[in-house]
Amino acid sequence: MKGEMAEGKVKEVTLPVAGMSCAACVNKVEKALEGLKGVASARVNLAAAKAGVEYDPAACSLADMEEAIAGVGYEVPWDRIELLVLGMMGSHCQQNIERAVGALDGVSKVQVNLGTDTVTVDYTASLISAAQIKKTIRDLGYEVSDKAEGEASLDRERRARQQEVRRQLVNLLIAAPLGLLVMAGTFRDYWVLDKFIPSFLANKYVLWALATPVVLGPGRQFFVNSFNGLRRGVTDMNLLYATGIGAAYFIAVINTFWPNAGFGGEKATFYESAALLTTFIVLGRYLEAVTRGRTSEAIRKLMKLQPKRARILRDGQEVEIPADEVQADDILVVRPGESIPVDGVVSEGYSAVDESMITGESLPVEKKAGDEVIGGTLNRTGAFRFRATRVGKETALAQIIKLVENAQATKAPIQRLSDTVASHFILGVHMLALGVFLFWFFGGFNWWFDPNSRFILSPSELSGLKVFGFSLLLSVTVLVISCPCAVGLATPSAIMAGSGLGAQNGILFKGADAMEATAKLQTVIFDKTGTLTKGEPSVTEVVSLDGRQDDVLRLAAIAEKNSEHPLGEAIVRAARERGLAVPDAEEFAAIPGHGVEARRNGNLILLGNRRLMAERQVALGPLLAEAERLEQDGKTAMFVAAGDQAIGVVAVADTLKESSARAVEELHRLGLEVAMITGDNQRTAQAIARQVGIDRVLAEVLPQDKAAEVRKLQEQGRRVAMVGDGINDAPALAQADVGLAIGSGTDVAKETGHVILVKDDLLDVVGAIQIARFTMRKVRQNLAWAFGYNTAAIPLGAGILYPFFAQVVSPELAAFLMAISSLSVTLNAMSMRGFRPSIRRGGRLAQAARQEATGIGRPLEEVR
Amino acid sequence: MDEQRARYIGALIYTAFSLLGALAFLAATTLRGDYDWTARLGGAGWVFLLLMIILMPTVTPWVKKRLGGRQG
Numbered sequence: 001m002k003g004e005m006a007e008g009k010v011k012e013v014t015l016p017v018a019g020m021s022c023a024a025c026v027n028k029v030e031k032a033l034e035g036l037k038g039v040a041s042a043r044v045n046l047a048a049a050k051a052g053v054e055y056d057p058a059a060c061s062l063a064d065m066e067e068a069i070a071g072v073g074y075e076v077p078w079d080r081i082e083l084l085v086l087g088m089m090g091s092h093c094q095q096n097i098e099r100a101v102g103a104l105d106g107v108s109k110v111q112v113n114l115g116t117d118t119v120t121v122d123y124t125a126s127l128i129s130a131a132q133i134k135k136t137i138r139d140l141g142y143e144v145s146d147k148a149e150g151e152a153s154l155d156r157e158r159r160a161r162q163q164e165v166r167r168q169l170v171n172l173l174i175a176a177p178l179g180l181l182v183m184a185g186t187f188r189d190y191w192v193l194d195k196f197i198p199s200f201l202a203n204k205y206v207l208w209a210l211a212t213p214v215v216l217g218p219g220r221q222f223f224v225n226s227f228n229g230l231r232r233g234v235t236d237m238n239l240l241y242a243t244g245i246g247a248a249y250f251i252a253v254i255n256t257f258w259p260n261a262g263f264g265g266e267k268a269t270f271y272e273s274a275a276l277l278t279t280f281i282v283l284g285r286y287l288e289a290v291t292r293g294r295t296s297e298a299i300r301k302l303m304k305l306q307p308k309r310a311r312i313l314r315d316g317q318e319v320e321i322p323a324d325e326v327q328a329d330d331i332l333v334v335r336p337g338e339s340i341p342v343d344g345v346v347s348e349g350y351s352a353v354d355e356s357m358i359t360g361e362s363l364p365v366e367k368k369a370g371d372e373v374i375g376g377t378l379n380r381t382g383a384f385r386f387r388a389t390r391v392g393k394e395t396a397l398a399q400i401i402k403l404v405e406n407a408q409a410t411k412a413p414i415q416r417l418s419d420t421v422a423s424h425f426i427l428g429v430h431m432l433a434l435g436v437f438l439f440w441f442f443g444g445f446n447w448w449f450d451p452n453s454r455f456i457l458s459p460s461e462l463s464g465l466k467v468f469g470f471s472l473l474l475s476v477t478v479l480v481i482s483c484p485c486a487v488g489l490a491t492p493s494a495i496m497a498g499s500g501l502g503a504q505n506g507i508l509f510k511g512a513d514a515m516e517a518t519a520k521l522q523t524v525i526f527d528k529t530g531t532l533t534k535g536e537p538s539v540t541e542v543v544s545l546d547g548r549q550d551d552v553l554r555l556a557a558i559a560e561k562n563s564e565h566p567l568g569e570a571i572v573r574a575a576r577e578r579g580l581a582v583p584d585a586e587e588f589a590a591i592p593g594h595g596v597e598a599r600r601n602g603n604l605i606l607l608g609n610r611r612l613m614a615e616r617q618v619a620l621g622p623l624l625a626e627a628e629r630l631e632q633d634g635k636t637a638m639f640v641a642a643g644d645q646a647i648g649v650v651a652v653a654d655t656l657k658e659s660s661a662r663a664v665e666e667l668h669r670l671g672l673e674v675a676m677i678t679g680d681n682q683r684t685a686q687a688i689a690r691q692v693g694i695d696r697v698l699a700e701v702l703p704q705d706k707a708a709e710v711r712k713l714q715e716q717g718r719r720v721a722m723v724g725d726g727i728n729d730a731p732a733l734a735q736a737d738v739g740l741a742i743g744s745g746t747d748v749a750k751e752t753g754h755v756i757l758v759k760d761d762l763l764d765v766v767g768a769i770q771i772a773r774f775t776m777r778k779v780r781q782n783l784a785w786a787f788g789y790n791t792a793a794i795p796l797g798a799g800i801l802y803p804f805f806a807q808v809v810s811p812e813l814a815a816f817l818m819a820i821s822s823l824s825v826t827l828n829a830m831s832m833r834g835f836r837p838s839i840r841r842g843g844r845l846a847q848a849a850r851q852e853a854t855g856i857g858r859p860l861e862e863v864r
Numbered sequence: 865m866d867e868q869r870a871r872y873i874g875a876l877i878y879t880a881f882s883l884l885g886a887l888a889f890l891a892a893t894t895l896r897g898d899y900d901w902t903a904r905l906g907g908a909g910w911v912f913l914l915l916m917i918i919l920m921p922t923v924t925p926w927v928k929k930r931l932g933g934r935q936g
Contacts, residue, residue, distance in 0.1 A: 434914040468903035
């Protein structure tokens with residue numbers, strides 16, 4: 001199919017899919033979508049209830065996809081917006097709107113109601129925003145406003161989930177009491193139960209009357225869904241349930257109305273099996289529906305951050321409008337305690353903003369004119385005005401949500417294995433059920449059957465059963481007990497929780513594969529400039545022969561004042577930070593490759609290297625040794641001379657970030673090798689590496705060769721991460737097993753890395769690895785439990801204990817075990833919510849440790 | 865049209881094989897053991913049902929692929 005599509009025409013869309021309950025459902029939906037002409041690939045995430053589809057819009061529409069999904073028994077709960085549209089005069093207006101909006105990418109259905117002036121649009125927020133739809137209608141000349149509060153995708157998703165919860169709850173409320181009555185009636189003759197249970201309940205016709213509504217009511221969904229699947233040649237868990245429930249009910253009905261037909265007689269009415277089997281399966285579905293939504297709580301929290309209203313300045317007046325209608329360059333007003341509606345740059349005012357929800361940074365960030373603000377963050381103290389720079393789908397928050405949603409719709413390599421197993425499992429289980437039936441029918445029953453034998457944890461005897469009834473019973477139990485629901489949920493539920501956890505900490509994994517790869521890393525390479533270091537030189541030491549460092553720095557600053565060289569700018573900045581006056585020089589001359597010379601009040605000032613000093617015959621004396629010491633530490637030493645007298649040395653270096661040393665230390669603690677890559681010479685690079693404790697230095701590497709260096713390490717069999725600037729280091733980030741783009745700020749979408757770190761904090765590299773490892777640990781636990789359950793349960797269901805203990809698992813116990821298995825996996829994923837990476841747990845203590853750990857970059861006053 | 869044809873041919877194949885399996889079961893119970901007719905017919909019915917479930921999703925895509933391949 002891929003080959004049929006012209007390159008560049010392929011689009012991606014994420015569709016919500018409701019009603020999936022297992023890995024086989026995933027397989028069913030994927031097959032249905034991939035069977036459509038124009039669809040290149042489809043990947044479905046069970047836990048997220050989303051399908052990511054690559055398709056050619058010219059060959060396949062969203063309606064086609066919806067039809068295919070509905071065809072295999074599932075629903076697409078579209079995002080929906082209801083608009084009040086004024087100015088529609090008749091059917092031509094209706095047609096205009098339907099045509100214009102219907103032609104938009106991402107719109108599935110448009111309904112215009114002229115009577116109520118309402119336009120209802122079904123769309124997918126992954127392709128188009130509500131604001132774009134409104135703008136399209138407004139451009140046609142109509143007045144548009146929200147009919148009700150706009151239904152965000154969050155609301156739709158939540159409603160779909162609530163509907164499922166409600167549906168299964170109603171099913172449960174029907175099945176559970178009736179099932180219990182059936183059970184009470186069936187076991188009335190045991191123990192002292194006959195004293196409490198009225199005799200009519202044990203009547204087989206009453207049992208039939210009680211069990212039938214359970215099978216045909218709450219149990220109906222399994223028959224309908226499995227039939228829909230079978231029609232298209234696909235199978236799922238529903239088939240296992242339908243065969244199990246159907247077989248038990250069918251035999252019970254025959255034994256009720258035709259007791260002499262030889263199916264076990266009156267004593268072998270399996271009504272309690274059929275009713276309780278249905279009840280436990282419905283209970284499992286209900287618990288799953290309730291808990292599954294909670295694994296994606298993090299993304300819901302992000303969605304909730306999107307402010308609904310904004311206050312903008314129009315003609316000097318403050319006007320309140322819906323946040324999604326803010327345009328770029330609008331001036332917005334934010335008061336204390338309000339959320340910032342969109343991304344922008346502060347133009348006026350001062351405040352502290354809580355950005356923890358986006359960056360994970362717990363302390364409020366000060367904002368003044370010229371600073372960037374992020375939409376969705378909370379203004380704490382002051383009022384300010386800002387100019388909108390990114391609106392609608394372009395805001396950092398919208399990009400982050402999209403990124404996390406996409407990540408949650410991807411599959412980790414480890415999941416492909418479980419999905420393959422789960423999708424072939426259903427057929428395998430039916431084959432096994434057939435084998436078990438034939439074994440007990442032709443051999444096992446004759447060899448071992450004991451009429452006094454019982455079901456495990458049940459007083460019910462098997463005495464009424466004959467060869468067919470007994471073999472069928474075990475065959476049905478195998479079908480029910482083998483359900484691989486837990487296998488299907490094991491990976492996606494943990495990955496969803498993990499990617500949400502990352503997003504809360506400002507760490508965005510671009511896919512499940514990125515998370516798995518991050519967990520397996522062995523080496524982390526940091527780009528030096530701008531990643532380990534601040535990327536701009538600053539004065540680190542001032543040496544004076546007579547102890548008057550300020551004079552040395554002041555003269556150096558005067559000489560460099562007119563220079564545009566980065567080293568000169570660093571000197572002038574340092575002098576100003578110290579409060580030194582830096583007057584203009586009367587004369588200034590740059591001497592290429594040597595330094596500068598300037599004249600102030602007629603006095604000559606020289607600032608430069610040894611060659612400059614040698615040419616001007618300035619004796620350096622003890623300053624030479626100082627300069628060599630500084631250069632050993634990777635700093636650039638510049639001599640300062642007043643006239644022909646050397647008076648001091650100014651050392652300039654690119655300083656380390658506060659968190660570099662601690663990040664390296666934490667990575668070592670996690671057992672990782674840490675390397676640094678730089679274009680600097682060996683000596684400078686080694687000096688920096690020594691200060692932060694880096695193991696391996698890749699020096700004198702040209703920017704274009706960084707990717708090759710990463711490849712060399714990979715060829716040594718190491719799994720390598722590259723940490724760098726997402727734009728300049730893009731090739732190396734792409735080459736690495738995991739590329740971590742650091743400090744993207746609000747520009748998440750432009751980044752090329754596999755993992756995006758919103759903040760410019762190296763400790764987030766550690767956080768990313770910790771979250772990834774924690775998530776993969778949960779995935780492994782889940783898989784071990786799920787596969788372990790099936791491995792242990794299937795032989796039990798097939799009757800392996802029967803020859804030794806004369807006991808078998810009843811179908812209802814099998815259903816109960818199956819429900820518990822799925823639930824335990826989901827609960828395990830939910831338990832991830834409380835996890836905080838260790839670097840975030842330290843709070844202020846950790847910050848203090850960070851500052852302590854780096855000697856370099858301390859204020860000038862503390863130096864010498 | 866091809867889709868329909870594939871489904872039709874597939875249905876013929878899996879129904880035929882399932883019936884054959886059920887008949888084989890009946891034959892086996894007649895030739896061996898002392899089974900009553902309920903067990904024989906009930907068992908044959910269960911075998912037929914399970915075989916249909918196993919063969920339906922296996923045969924249908926296989927036939928579709930074969931027909932598609934021949935055309936291509």
